[in-house]
Amino acid sequence: MIAAIFGSPRFSAVLATTAIGSALSVHLIKATMGWAGLVGILSTLVLFAAVSLVARRKDLDWHGVLPLSLVVFLGWCAITIVWSRYQPSSITGVIYQLTFSFLALYVALVRDLIQIVRAVGDVMRVLLTASLALEILSGLLLDVPIVFLRIQGNLDEGGPLQGIFGSRNMLGFIALIALVTFLVERNTRSVPRGLSRYSIVLAVVLLLGSRSPISLGVAGIVLVAAVAVLALRRARPELRRSLQIGMLVILVIGTVSAYFVRTRILAIVGARSEFTYRLEIWNQLSSLIDYNQLEGWGWVGLWRPNVSPFFALDFVGNRQHTSGLNAFIDVYFQLGLIGLAIFVGMVGLALVRSWILATSKKSVIYMWPALILIVLLVTSTAESVILVEYGWMFFVMCMVKAAHSLSWRQGLALKPPTVELPRARG
Template structure:
């Protein structure tokens, strides 16, 4: 065989990494691993979960290298994400435990990297479809576990955190550890399933069953945040539909009016927070959160600019988390509010960067959804709305599922509308390779 006839080195492997089938399998694997992280850690241990994430990161690097001709380095990562991660890394130097803080940052970086890879190998519809498939499976498993524990065996599954309350109509946790996490995942699933239905990307029967499954588990979770999330996302859907059906020349004024209405609504909601809390029946739950936030704010005053160092989920043996729990006689693993949590850990600088990351992504995603014909573009801003609302009551957006989804949506939004489009080289369409966009 002559040199001209010899096959290129590793040609088959490179072709595999660039294929649409591999991109779909990789996306499903990443989403499945991260969304099932609690169950994986409880069943196989944290080392197993970490090994899975490391393996997926190695594959992600290989995918980006194989697709390097299709991907623009300039548009690879949102600038605000780089700044936030850079500030979190810098906080290691003034953290009370540099080693723990550093490895927490590595975990944050790894999940962000996986989200970036997915954002560059799948378009919005493909991402929503992969997430829909993953959440259908995980919610079905959650329901099966609850039926087995609460009805057939009537025995709690302590190793999974399942209390077996299905016969009493909740609260249930599924395989996600807590009722609030199950409710949060169910809302993300509802958004995704409805987008699938509107785009006709799955059969109507599958869409209907999926919506019933997610809605039923959201109700059975008995999470006080689910109702707030449902109302907030519902209002966002209505506002987006109104904008999409408005003449282009009138959209600017309508968007400005809606923005003003949101600001007024947030202020009114804060002023009327006590009646709202009483209405949704979350008084005790919210009172506990307020006590926690008050103590956190006291500690923020000591380090208002820099914060106490990045940990993500709290290291309960580290200062000041251990002292906060001691004062409250509790064992909180997070600040139960992403904004207060990042303020405590990274100060006002970190909070400003996180808000900028989320706000820019939301504006970009919202504008793309309001201007483009396909309803699939609504997926990104609606997921972001759910994340931002849930961040008022939980710190999910800083770790695990929530953090990966925030970064994924930021990458998707940045590819739809970005200042980089004016200076980027041709060869990509909407931030995606031409072959990926049509795969």
């Protein structure tokens, strides 16, 4: 009876949606229930997911499901506990990372890509609607901030809005992921047209209302990437490789050019103060990195303001933060050059695989992992969102789905052809 319940597709669908919703609601859960509530919810989800996998072990395709680059990265995070300057925080940080990794693997394993997109879309609609409702309550009806959720009540001034995600940058990031998801839903016709229109308008309103220069800049890059993917999908197969190379050259030239005119770009998008603030943090991190360049200080994930050296960095510019505000610098600081090399290889492989699927597969659903990875990676140059919680969960889900379709280990799943031996006569 228990095996039938935990092994049913309906239970897997509900658990996957709940896991995605819980990951996206970490700020809300911590603000209302504290860390104890969040740990209790995540522990219950992990337990249910483990039992569900055992119950469905014969029905799932396990070949190539776990990318080796992911195993190596998580393994290196765990190894850094040995020389960490803050071992208790490193141990809890690794466990926290493994928790979201396991939940992401569960979702990727038991749900198809279209089912994942639908689950993400359903969760996003609820959370963004709740964010808008609370902003209306705080900014128009009560005209007071909701302090415990960090909602400032600026709706009457046109923003910036924070929603239930703690900051305008995180609201903009979530709204952008939601917008990509809703547009893919619309093109696959997986939701009613009216609901699709409402969802897209909701995501656009909150993205603009966040007034996050980071998210608005990333939105422009994602738009260009989406146009490039659509162009490659419509190109003849024999021309696709040449177009890929041409686009790569344009990308390199554009990136180098943007670096030399970065000051002007920052002034145009109104992000100069944000960049100056981050530059101050990166300069301080740079001096600390010099002490442990090769192996890093030790993995911790979210910064701990009560341990050294994080308490000295916690209020740079009189603003509290829990990361280095750049995933690559954060990895360099915590995991050293070795960890950074593993991380760059891992995200590069995931992006290449997802890009190949997006440009070669017939269904438009394969655009979702590629575009989500672009949102994550570009945003992570200004926020370390890809390293922890829902950012890490989305990254692992996209990575696993791309690896499962293109992994060399898929060949191991093929059964060797059977050869019938001639029967002996007589």
